[in-house]
Amino acid sequence: MLAYHVSGDGLEIVTLEALERRRGVGTALVSAACELASSLGLQRVWLVTTNDNLDALRFYQRRGFRLVGLAPDAVAAARSVKPSIPFVGDYGIPILDELTLELSL
Template sequence: MEYKIQHINEALRKQVVELITQQWGSPKIVSRGHIHYMNQLPGFVAIKDNGIIGLLTYHIAGDQCEIVSLDSLEKNRGLGSQLIKGVEKIAREKKCKRIWLITTNDNIRAIKFYQKRGYDLVALHQKAVEYARKIKPEIPLTGYEGIPIQHELEFEKRFKV
């Protein structure tokens, strides 16, 4: 493994916000109508040669842990899997009953990724991205492979506590 996984710390925060802005068009992410600000969320980074090549942010509320963002700049290297293991460990330590996330209908790669790691599709929030665009107009109309971005898909993994 040529990279190391570590918690986001204040020394990395500026790089994290820059990466999120580059990948997501803004330093904020909207899921289920809630705005997450990347300068405030905990998470993990994968570091290689002093640069971030992978990033996962999360938000814990009560007994639920939401994966807010997951980015891997080097595909098929195990970065995403390692980052997921880190957040699942935290969720268990915090006695979360559920870890969940939102992705959009165009993100076929994410849909496949999460299902392979034991996450179940539990909800389709039709036309939810139209509402999200009112909060974050930077969300494009089309996404991967020209697919119109319209719906939020909710995945979860439940834990026994």
């Protein structure tokens, strides 16, 4: 499943979930989102993730996405709205920052 939001010149990937990893499902969903964005005349596909999400960083960069933004300590502000965000994430990495990745079309 891929959830997205279209705004301005881009399509934001909000959520990407593949029940089985390394089967091409995520790649197919991202490709479909890029095709949709292109058909709508959009200039970019982008997403925000956290600094601990190494699997997502690897996945998107291997598909041509570039790191275009860093929001240091942004997760602290997000916790004020959603206190259930954990303090430690994948691989024991403290969750602190938000990273923006973008693919220009």
